[in-house]
Amino acid sequence: MISAIKEIKTRYLILIILGVWAVLAIIFKGVATLELATYQNTFVTQTANDAAASIRGNRTQSAAFIYFFNPIRGFISGFVELIRMLIAIPAPNSIIPVLGWLGVIGVVTFFVFLTSNFRTTILAVSLLFGCGLLGMWTDSMDTIAMTLAAVILSLSIGIPLGIWAGLSDRVLKVLTPFLDLAQILPTLVYLAPLALFFLIGTASATIATMVYSIPLSIRITSHAIRSLNNSPIEASISMGATGKQTLTKVQLPMGKQMIVLGINQTVMAALSFVVIAALIGSPGLGGPIINALTIRNVGDGFVAGLAVVFIAIMLDRSTSAAAKTKQTFVPPSKKEIQQRRMSLAGMGIFAIVCIWLSRNVLWAAIWPKQLDVSEIVASNTNTVTDWTTDNLRFITVSFKDFISNYVLNSIQALLAGSPWFITITMIALIAYLLGGRKVALLAIGLMLLIVACGLWYETMVTLTQTLVATMLTMILGVILGVWIGRSQKAYKILRPFLDAGQTLPAFVYLVPILGLFGPSRFTAIVTGIVYSIPVVVKIVGEGIKGVSTTMIEAATAAGSNAWQLITKVQLPAAKRSLLLATNQGLIFVLAVVVIGGFVGSGGLGYLVIVGGSKPELQGKGLVAGFSILLLGVMIDRIAHASARKYGN
Amino acid sequence: MNSHNSSSAISVRNLWKVFGDNPEKIVNSSDADLSRSELREKTGNTAAVKNVSFDVAPGEVFVVMGLSGSGKSTLVRCLTRLIEPTAGSVLFNGEDVLKADPARLRELRRTAFSMVFQHFGLLPHRKVIDNIAYSLEINGVKKIERHKRAQEVIELVGLQGYSEAYPEQLSGGMQQRVGLARALAVDPQVMFLDEPFSALDPLIRRDMQTEVIRLHKEVGKTMIFITHDLSEAMKLGDRIAIMRDGAVVQMGTAEDLIGKPADTYVADFMRDISKSHVLTLRYLARPARPGEATDGPELDSSTIIRDASQVISQQMKPVRVSENGKAIGIVSSEDILKLISGDAN
Numbered sequence A: 001m002i003s004a005i006k007e008i009k010t011r012y013l014i015l016i017i018l019g020v021w022a023v024l025a026i027i028f029k030g031v032a033t034l035e036l037a038t039y040q041n042t043f044v045t046q047t048a049n050d051a052a053a054s055i056r057g058n059r060t061q062s063a064a065f066i067y068f069f070n071p072i073r074g075f076i077s078g079f080v081e082l083i084r085m086l087i088a089i090p091a092p093n094s095i096i097p098v099l100g101w102l103g104v105i106g107v108v109t110f111f112v113f114l115t116s117n118f119r120t121t122i123l124a125v126s127l128l129f130g131c132g133l134l135g136m137w138t139d140s141m142d143t144i145a146m147t148l149a150a151v152i153l154s155l156s157i158g159i160p161l162g163i164w165a166g167l168s169d170r171v172l173k174v175l176t177p178f179l180d181l182a183q184i185l186p187t188l189v190y191l192a193p194l195a196l197f198f199l200i201g202t203a204s205a206t207i208a209t210m211v212y213s214i215p216l217s218i219r220i221t222s223h224a225i226r227s228l229n230n231s232p233i234e235a236s237i238s239m240g241a242t243g244k245q246t247l248t249k250v251q252l253p254m255g256k257q258m259i260v261l262g263i264n265q266t267v268m269a270a271l272s273f274v275v276i277a278a279l280i281g282s283p284g285l286g287g288p289i290i291n292a293l294t295i296r297n298v299g300d301g302f303v304a305g306l307a308v309v310f311i312a313i314m315l316d317r318s319t320s321a322a323a324k325t326k327q328t329f330v331p332p333s334k335k336e337i338q339q340r341r342m343s344l345a346g347m348g349i350f351a352i353v354c355i356w357l358s359r360n361v362l363w364a365a366i367w368p369k370q371l372d373v374s375e376i377v378a379s380n381t382n383t384v385t386d387w388t389t390d391n392l393r394f395i396t397v398s399f400k401d402f403i404s405n406y407v408l409n410s411i412q413a414l415l416a417g418s419p420w421f422i423t424i425t426m427i428a429l430i431a432y433l434l435g436g437r438k439v440a441l442l443a444i445g446l447m448l449l450i451v452a453c454g455l456w457y458e459t460m461v462t463l464t465q466t467l468v469a470t471m472l473t474m475i476l477g478v479i480l481g482v483w484i485g486r487s488q489k490a491y492k493i494l495r496p497f498l499d500a501g502q503t504l505p506a507f508v509y510l511v512p513i514l515g516l517f518g519p520s521r522f523t524a525i526v527t528g529i530v531y532s533i534p535v536v537v538k539i540v541g542e543g544i545k546g547v548s549t550t551m552i553e554a555a556t557a558a559g560s561n562a563w564q565l566i567t568k569v570q571l572p573a574a575k576r577s578l579l580l581a582t583n584q585g586l587i588f589v590l591a592v593v594v595i596g597g598f599v600g601s602g603g604l605g606y607l608v609i610v611g612g613s614k615p616e617l618q619g620k621g622l623v624a625g626f627s628i629l630l631l632g633v634m635i636d637r638i639a640h641a642s643a644r645k646y647g648n
Numbered sequence B: 001m002n003s004h005n006s007s008s009a010i011s012v013r014n015l016w017k018v019f020g021d022n023p024e025k026i027v028n029s030s031d032a033d034l035s036r037s038e039l040r041e042k043t044g045n046t047a048a049v050k051n052v053s054f055d056v057a058p059g060e061v062f063v064v065m066g067l068s069g070s071g072k073s074t075l076v077r078c079l080t081r082l083i084e085p086t087a088g089s090v091l092f093n094g095e096d097v098l099k100a101d102p103a104r105l106r107e108l109r110r111t112a113f114s115m116v117f118q119h120f121g122l123l124p125h126r127k128v129i130d131n132i133a134y135s136l137e138i139n140g141v142k143k144i145e146r147h148k149r150a151q152e153v154i155e156l157v158g159l160q161g162y163s164e165a166y167p168e169q170l171s172g173g174m175q176q177r178v179g180l181a182r183a184l185a186v187d188p189q190v191m192f193l194d195e196p197f198s199a200l201d202p203l204i205r206r207d208m209q210t211e212v213i214r215l216h217k218e219v220g221k222t223m224i225f226i227t228h229d230l231s232e233a234m235k236l237g238d239r240i241a242i243m244r245d246g247a248v249v250q251m252g253t254a255e256d257l258i259g260k261p262a263d264t265y266v267a268d269f270m271r272d273i274s275k276s277h278v279l280t281l282r283y284l285a286r287p288a289r290p291g292e293a294t295d296g297p298e299l300d301s302s303t304i305i306r307d308a309s310q311v312i313s314q315q316m317k318p319v320r321v322s323e324n325g326k327a328i329g330i331v332s333s334e335d336i337l338k339l340i341s342g343d344a345n
Helices: A002-027 A043-058 A063-087 A101-115 A118-133 A137-167 A169-184 A187-198 A202-226 A230-238 A243-280 A286-294 A298-324 A334-360 A374-391 A393-415 A420-435 A437-453 A456-486 A488-503 A506-517 A521-546 A549-557 A562-573 A575-593 A595-599 A603-613 A615-646 B036-043 B072-079 B102-111 B128-132 B134-138 B143-156 B172-185 B202-219 B230-236 B254-259 B264-271 B305-314 B333-344
Strands: B010-019 B046-056 B061-065 B087-092 B113-116 B190-194 B222-227 B239-244 B247-252 B298-300 B319-323 B326-331
Touching: A002 A393, A002 A420, A043 A187, A043 A437, A043 A615, A063 A137, A063 A187, A063 A202, A101 A118, A101 A298, A101 A334, A118 A137, A118 A298, A137 A169, A137 A202, A137 A243, A137 A286, A137 A298, A169 A202, A169 A575, A169 A615, A187 A202, A187 A243, A187 A595, A187 A603, A187 A615, A202 A243, A230 A243, A230 B113, A243 A286, A243 A298, A243 A488, A243 A506, A243 A603, A243 B134, A286 A298, A286 A506, A286 A595, A298 A374, A298 A488, A298 A506, A374 A393, A374 A506, A393 A420, A393 A456, A393 A506, A393 A521, A420 A437, A420 A615, A437 A456, A437 A615, A456 A488, A456 A521, A456 A562, A456 A575, A456 A603, A456 A615, A488 A521, A506 A521, A506 A595, A521 A575, A521 A595, A549 A562, A562 A575, A575 A595, A575 A615, A595 A603, A603 A615, B010 B072, B036 B046, B046 B072, B046 B247, B061 B072, B061 B230, B072 B190, B072 B222, B113 B172, B128 B134, B128 B143, B128 B172, B134 B143, B134 B172, B143 B172, B143 B202, B172 B190, B172 B202, B202 B222, B202 B230, B222 B230, B239 B254, B239 B264, B247 B254, B247 B264, B254 B264, B298 B305, B305 B319, B305 B333
Parallel strands: B061 B222, B061 B239, B113 B190, B190 B222, B298 B319
Antiparallel strands: B010 B046, B010 B087, B239 B247, B319 B326
8 A cells, every 4th residue: 555655656757757847948958968969079979999909909919819709700701711611601612501501491391391381491491492582592591501500509508507507596696697687788788899809700790699699598598497396306306316307307397498588589689680781791681681771772681671571480480389289298109100200201301302402403402593583582572672662652651650759759758858967957857756766876977987987978869769668658558468367368469560570670571661751760760660569469368367366256246348458457467567568669669769760860889880981980980889778777777676566 | 413413314404504605604604693684684584494403214214394495405405416515414324425526416316316306306308217217318228118117106106007198198196106106116215205295286286195105115215305384294294394584493293293383383384183083191190190090991102182082982991002012101081072172272
């Protein structure tokens, strides 16, 4: 009861703060906003620039490079090249890879069948064939090879560490801050620093991908070990098993299924990152997408994006089928095993024939030109895009303008348009009301650090977009989440979209969104919404579903209608889920809003991207990345603290 | 109770388990007498086992009974150090288990002790026979040999025909038979059974209790049996220890507990028990009053009252109760009626 009163009081206090802030923002409009032109440097960005230049100059001399960075780069790029030679780039003394396209299809057929079933195999092969039809065979193979290389390296680190963290509380405690940080770190942030140390190229791209996917695999593996039914483990210990015996004979066999699920997640994370890592020299489908975004050719971008979608579905289906095949611990009967062996042998022979053909016959080695429909797809997409932009202009533009003029501009006027010290004070006050004294002090510290970095204005622009996108995400997400939480049918309808949104790299849907809304802040916001809505909907949906049936029955028996049930019972009871969803939504949105720098959203993302292409602004790009990190930590901590305070 | 009894299979002295920081500070302190919530409030600790001592004779079935949260499951885990006790000693054949190094502890667990769990703890990915052979496997016994031994215990517990099945294909009762077989496979000297039948249906539970009695007669293992079910305790236990809030409130035979409950807590417990189903004639035997006939038929003192009631109620005279051939008193049909009507209240 007391906390409820406190909550209402907090709500009014925040409104009062916003009111005061608005008045101050009008009075001091444009004063002390610390706005900086793109080409201008501050002391910190200049220092970063000099540091970057000196790192670039020392690559051949400094011991750190000769004995640490360069060998790692050599090893990883060597490994990556090896895998690429299998399917993507010419093998030594050859003009084609080890496997021509038909050979790849044969091998994929065999392996997907090995890990799943016939239907999934057909799906996977058709999707792969689709990549060829889109004229993207080689780029697709490069993307797959890069993903594969990164996944192998990630798992070889992530699974052992995950097992260790699963067994030892101390190890988990040491790793947790890194895992948390990796989760809130927007992808764009660590591309530039990695490129600085490992050069632009496959090594940097692979390492960046690993940074992104290893935490995921550690998390899931350790969870797989920790979530096991304890009584077989206790029984094993009670019988005098050593730790190693219990691990290999009990824990790993029992946790296998979830560890495989972790592999699926790692693969999907790696794929989505490999596409973005084109920014630092990852070969494959990311390149054509970036080009298309830069010259705003929606058609070309769409073709490459579609190929990414195909690969994503193929990898997801074939690896998740592997995780799902074993619902039970009882193995199949002898007869089933026999049948299975026969069909595997058949697939094996098919694969060998395909491989042989692909190494000896030209049409099976190099994707035939006749089977390339990319131009038709691209031009049709452009026609459709032009038609929609022309004819839906009324809707899209007016919606965009409404949000931009009324919502974005007014919030930006508060955050970025008023003097920096006023903004800091107001944010700190709100942080205090939401999360308490400690988090308010932390927020002040982080914001002062951002001011010191010199990119205050840009940070506030990014914060504005993040907040607006999160607000829209939450409105939409709660509506959809309540829907799927209340209806199994709705869940079935929405699930494929949610899954797709969660597995697709954000780059991919940036293309059609750009087509609809043109280059603007709004495009970045919509992309952020598309990226974050699946997770928000899922969390809210689960929260609503988790509300106890008794409570709902009691409310229904008391004569509540559906609206009363939702607003007075289900949403309040699912408050924790709502808070968690907001937290996740904020972090997801931030990660993607900065990518909007590509399509004219400005802010820190733009500086990161410009920094990547202009050496004289490299330092500024690095500092912008750091500011994104500071902003992310601040948002995350405030959200966390308020969830703790109001979650019960 | 400070010196160990050397003829015991297991001899526990002053055993403590305190959870939380600085647990050893609570041991033997006045804080240990606080209630659970008071202690947590004051020091943040939980005393799950408080100064417990008992002896279990070779071949005895010793039952520890208590409600959930009384510390009985923690106690049994402390005996084999699945949970590390805070203080005290546990002597097994004169050796302090708590002082054993990891290798010796593993050896004891592999050869001398075995345990049966409430939730069975079977390995879902292994067939019944490989579940039973697991303890032999980790001990390095060859496959043929361990399967041979597993087959023997499969027959002992009545699992014939199930050796190739997987746990999830079996009913709860059958799964616990696998658990029993697994515990018997190493031919242990002491078996620890932690609420083995609590997860089973009442009918199956009764079958399994009978099964344990049969197995105990056949293999004669020392057993320490944990339960929250008083009738199960009465049925199986040679002696029963009643635990409350981590401490043993009373220890003794079923008759001791019913006849002379140590406090109202134990008495409350005993109220729901049908005394005539548990107690023997020894409990009712009394000297003859003047004028009472002393030439009635003779019955042994170990006869359960319920079983004797038929005979006695048909007699005009009180029956004589004898123990080891010596008369210890008489029991009249009125005595029995009084007891049974007491049950009904």
